[in-house]
Amino acid sequence: MDTTHSTMKPRTPLWRRILGHIAAQWNLLAMGVLIALAYVFPRVGMTGGALRAEYTVTWGGVALIFLIAGLSLSLDALKSGLPHVQAHVVCAGFTYLVAPALAFGFGTAGRDAGLDVYVMGGMVVTGGLPTTVASNVSATLAAGGSTALASIEVLLSNTLGPFIAPLLAKMFLTPQMGWDEARPGRGDLTPIYVRMAKQLSAALLGPMLVGLFIQHLFPRPVARIRTVLHLAKVAAFLTSLCVWHSFSNAFASGAFLTASHASIIYLCFMSWASYLILTALVFLVVRLPGIPGTAAARWRMSKRDSLALLFCGPAKGVAVGAPTIAILYADRKLAVQAKLSLALVIYQGEQVAMAQVVVPLLRWWARDEVAAHEAAEAERLRAREIAKTRGEQGVLEGEKGVATGTEDVERGEARHRQLSIDEQLAVQR
Known part of the structure; x- marks a missing residue:
């Protein structure tokens, strides 16, 4: 008796597979819906608007993101990933050296071509920001990479970022280099660092440390809560709220109207180019393809470790970036701050979209x-x-x-x- 047909699993209908694929892109869809809402109702999410998003989102939302990060970052993973000095050097080098230099080059080229100086300045500031929190670990997990390494890189980057990002912005955006209009602050860095210490310690480092401490005391209940409440998705949605707040400011202040179409188009294309270039460079550095020899073999990282760095190296975090820009340019009008934030929110949307595309490809490569x-x-x-x-x-x-x-x-x-x-x-x- 032929039992072939009886043992075969029924094929999933095409419509169900299509719906499943669409549901998997919920983060991108949610971001699109929130941007549309920001366009229709900009005064709801703008600074000083109905929801007072400068407090509820920039403070409360960011604090929740990093509290969830502390509850979600595995302590065992952090311990196992900490000794990987080679990966830390590569990730920090791309986050705070290569990416800022690339952004400065693209931003300066756009400014010299007559594009909006604030939009181009925002591109330079975005280049020096730390990596994102929630999406890096989730994308690494989806691709089959080392979540231990991704977790420690996220922690290190977002611990150093609030102190390095203002320094990079101040170093690149100087009057001597033609950035007098877009330079952060009007004096030294001391007032900026005071504001950074007050806000980001309360909304970033403090909640993350509290989350790690709670997880250390109650590991099993925290793991259960993390699964039941889908905290990773909650953090991703809160990140989308930061994008919504920035777009609300942009639409309310007319940033898209006062900035030229050429500036916006250039920004979109250069954001794609930056992400692809950084991803390719990270791959070349960590894998050294086609280079023989013992030294290259010793340097070459495993595919799973490479996956973590391929997501952490090019990414930039809006949860830290949005309040950082607000602090750096606290003395500027809302319209100027909105223009400076355009590069960050556009890059955030494009990196989420790119991650959705490259995850299955990278998983196949490291299969x-x-x-x-x-x-x-x-x-x-x-x-x-x-x-x-x-x-x-x-x-x-x-x-x-x-x-x-x-x-x-x-x-x-x-x-x-x-x-x-x-x-x-x-x-x-």
Whole structure:
């Protein structure tokens, strides 16, 4: 009897696969809906608007993002990823050296071509920002990469970023280089760092440390809450709210109307180019394709580690970037701040879209290491379950042994008491 058809799984209908693919892009769709809402109702999410988004989003939303990050970053993963100095050097080098230099080159070229100086200045500021938080770890996980390495890179980048980003902006955007209109602040960096320390410590480092501490004290309840409440998706949605707030300011202040169409088009294309160039450069540096030799083999990172750096290296975080721009240009009008934020929010949307495209491609490229890692993880979990089962059996046998021993002791004590009684009776006789 032919049982081939009976053992084959039914093929998923095409419409269901299409709906599943669309649902998987929920973050991108949510961002599009929020941008449309910002266009229709700009005064709801603008600074000073109905929801007072400069507090509810820039403070409250960002604080929740980093609290969730602290609750989500695996402590074991952070410990295992910390010794990977080579990866830290590569990630920090691209985040705070290569990306800022590339953004400065593109921004200066656009400014010299007569494009809007504030939009181009925002491109330069965006280049020096730290990597994003939620999407890096989730994209690395989806591609089968090392989430341990992605977690530690996110933590290190966002710890250093609030201190390095203002310095880079001040270094690049100087009057001597033709950036007098877009230079941050009007004096030294001290007032800027004071504001950064006040706001970002309260909304960034503080919540993240609190989350890590809570996770350390209550690891199992936190893991359960993280799964039940889908905290990763909550953090991604809160990040989209930061984009919504920035677009609300842009639409309310007329930033898209006062900035030339050429500036916006140039910004969009250069954002795509920057992400692709940085991704390609990270790949070349960590994999050294086509280069033989022992030294190259020692330097070359595994595919899973490479995946983490391919997502962390080019990415920029709007959760830190939006308040950073607001602090750097606190003395400027809302219209100027909105123009400076355009590069950040456009880059954020494009990097989310690019991640959705490259995740399946990178997973296919690293399929051998991903399959080996998943098999090892499955074997480790199976061994843990076996050990747990044996441990429970051992406990039961131990309890049974203790019970038997207790019964023997009680019988012995009873015999001893009976002997004592017999001896006393014998003496009386």
